[in-house]
Amino acid sequence: MKRRSTSALPRPRAALLGLIFGVIAAPALAAPRVATDVAPVQSLVTQVMAGVAEPSMVIQRGASPHSYSLRPSEAATLENADIVFWVGDELTPWLTGALDNLAGNADSVALLHTDGTLRHGFRDRVLAEAGHDGHEGHEGHEGHEGHEGHEGHEGHDDHEGHDDHEGHAHEGVDPHAWLDPVNAQHWLGVIADTLARHDPANAERYQANADAARDRIDGLIRQVRGELEGVHDEAFIVFHDAYQYYERRFDLNTVGAISLSDARDPGPAHIAEIRDIVAERDVQCVFAEPQFNPAMVDTVLSGTGARTGVLDPLGSEIPADGDYYTTLINQLSERLVTCLSAG
Missing domain, CATH: 3.40.50.1980 (Nitrogenase molybdenum iron protein domain)
Incomplete structure (x- = not known):
């Protein structure tokens, strides 16, 4: 007696099994493809995306961001991005046109312009x-909603x-706002919220990563205050x-x-x-x-x-x-x- 091959199952049954196993084996939706402008922003996004994916950076290390010519690979990064986190056109005026031309369908987030950012x-x-x-x-x-207790908020009125x-x-x-760690704390929340909108399946992870990073920056602020005391x-x-x-x-x-x-x-x-x-x-x-x-x-x-x-x-x-951001400060x-x- 010949054993019937599973490949010869009646078509309705084979289709049903394919549907069942297809649902079970279906891969999770891919995380958003994220591009960043400069290393400080990349580091903050990297911390929020930890365990999910890694962002790309479009400006070569060691170059001045104030004037820059994109390489073909960097232009491709913008073209493929679902989200672009950047400081703003005050730092990279040339990037505005590149975003319009190459990343017109991406969610572009100019962090310097977000509500709650301390600007000078x-x-x-x-x-x-x-x-x-x-x-x-x-x-x-x-104001930095949800972070009223952070030590880094002290001293805003002094100046x-x-x-x-x-x-x-x-x-x-002045676009160099990442050099105030309180701004970095605020931007972590903006980054987490933006990622969560695009990728709700990982929203809790993004928020937990951002919360942990903000806590680390609280400790960083206390440490640097002590080091600069004299x-x-x-x-x-x-x-x-x-x-x-x-x-x-x-x-x-x-x-x-x-x-x-x-x-x-x-x-x-x-x-x-x-x-x-x-x-x-x-x-x-x-x-x-x-x-x-x-x-x-x-x-x-x-x-x-x-x-x-x-x-x-x-x-x-x-x-x-x-670890870049902590090391920088x-x-x-x-x-x-x-x-x-x-x-």
Whole structure:
């Protein structure tokens, strides 16, 4: 007697079994394909997506985001994205057109523009009279819902209402907002909510990951406050006016910037003014940046007793993973303390 092959089952029965096993074996819906602009944003998204998928980054490490030409592979990343998380056109004005042309169907989230983000006005320069007292009032801080208890919220009112910097700022928002860890905490929630809308099956995981990351940043804020405790009054110059979010959060004494917030080259008059500030304000350190020509730092330092260090708002040498953001904030504090306390 011949054994009947399962492949010869009557068609209705075979179809039924195929339906049953097809339902059982059906793969879960794919997670959203996510693109990010710069490493700080990629790190925050990576933390929220942990255990689900990994985001891609479209700007090459070590390059200045203020002006950039997309490679074909980076353009393809945008074309394939379901969601794009980016800081905003204040940081990458060229990316607006690329998003329109390449990622028109993607959900584009400009984190700097989200309600609850603490924003500071764009500065032409940092002057000596600014120091601790030159911080203008901030804009756009509607509150971080659900995080009222975070220690990082302390001190928002310390810098409001000062007019010392009046006349030196122009319209616009400084885009380097990730350097305030409280903004990073807020953005984690925005990222989790956006991902959950696209991928409800993993919504609980996204929220749990964001909550854990916010708790880690609470600890980071406390740690960095302690590390910087002894250098609040030490005057320093930065290469690129990219650090005011960090300065304000941790009450630091920046008295000058060689370049502007959007990285435009300074003129000879501004370089001369910075040299005068170094001499008059007993500036301890002048910080270079790896993305820009160090020759201007050498010009400012020439003939002075100031030391030099390196600060990088994008942490170009830090591995681009979930730990990147914590490492970036720690690296800034370590380098500031090393240079400012060496005298």
